[in-house]
Amino acid sequence: MTQKVRVVLAEDQSMLRGALAALLSIEPDIEVLGSFSDGEQALQAVGKHRPEVLVADIEMPKMSGLELTARVRELNPETRVLILTTFARPGYLRRALDAGASGYLLKDRPSEELAAAVREVSRGGRVVDPQLASQIWSAEKDPLTDRERLILRRAGDGETTIELARSLRLTEGTVRNYLSEAISKLGASNRIEAARIARNKGWL
Amino acid sequence: MTQKVRVVLAEDQSMLRGALAALLSIEPDIEVLGSFSDGEQALQAVGKHRPEVLVADIEMPKMSGLELTARVRELNPETRVLILTTFARPGYLRRALDAGASGYLLKDRPSEELAAAVREVSRGGRVVDPQLASQIWSAEKDPLTDRERLILRRAGDGETTIELARSLRLTEGTVRNYLSEAISKLGASNRIEAARIARNKGWL
DNA sequence: CTATCAACATGACATCTGTCATAGGTTCCC
């Protein structure tokens, strides 16, 4: 055997983090150097240990997995990033690849695939869920403008038009216009449905 | 060593399922008999293997972890159930205990606690997150009636008053009355916020 | 330089939403 593949883990859910570490540690050719619950700690650890592979979740406190990926590619380009996430959203995949990730694995794939994926990216290969990969081309992209997105997100959490107008220093009418635009772009029939649709597509 | 604790796993996310199995299998005194992705399969497996402990997620397809717990308590009372879930919701905990669970462990607890919890419940003990346990007494209970709950849930997914009235064969006015009641009971200022509050408390 | 697009605005209108008072019917319990 040549040399162990050295891995750092970033995953905010403690139980999963520990279990993944156990899973990878079983493999004779993989060594887990450390596992961390947020992006910042993971970034530090990568700088220190310079592992072959960083396995990262997307949704994490402090620094998201996507931002973490970008930073690692910039500061430690020899470390390959494997994104491990719940979300089969073309939008996320595209952003992950743009940020420089070498792999994108879904949490509902069998656990055996993790070690395989780690080996593959450590070798310089790419691992992308085939179904998602095909979707990425056909996937519509987010039609919302920044303002529409922001307002729709907050409206979807229950903020009223008036509250939004006040806190963003807009007129009520303007807020309603943005929401109306968003609703029509998404083919929804009200703000609630619009927010749900956008969330589902990973646009909020 | 007396005898291994025999465990069946029910968890719908494949990666976590596999990783948990690996985690538990490392322990010399624990044996994982099988792991399943939905409640029905798990129930069958429990009937067949009669394990000391069933570790189950709550949100699963076909049969929820809560329903699974109730069925297992009824059909195989010698199997203890340990609920493993993301949600720190007193409402869920209460329902789990009512259904006969022996333990309620959160997925953001350290992974070491899992094996410890499995041992504890196999011994006949109870494992409940202490913070949650204290909350359960002070926790208000769901003030919604069945109708209010149903309508609020669907309204929260974007169904309009008219659609709800049609599909439930009610008048628009009646639907609005239920929503109005729910909104006021929850101290919200509109249906969206009401749905969010109720979901957060685990009432929907 | 100009066409386009995002951001913001106004006013008007129709419709939807939330509230309130009131009330008939059912089921269950004391």
Added chain:
DNA sequence: GGGAACCTATGACAGATGTCATGTTGATAG
């Protein structure tokens, strides 16, 4: 038999929401 809770309903009102037409401004891509 009388409450109590729940489900259902009506009508009326104020206020929130969604739509449309139209316009200004600034940035930016061609």
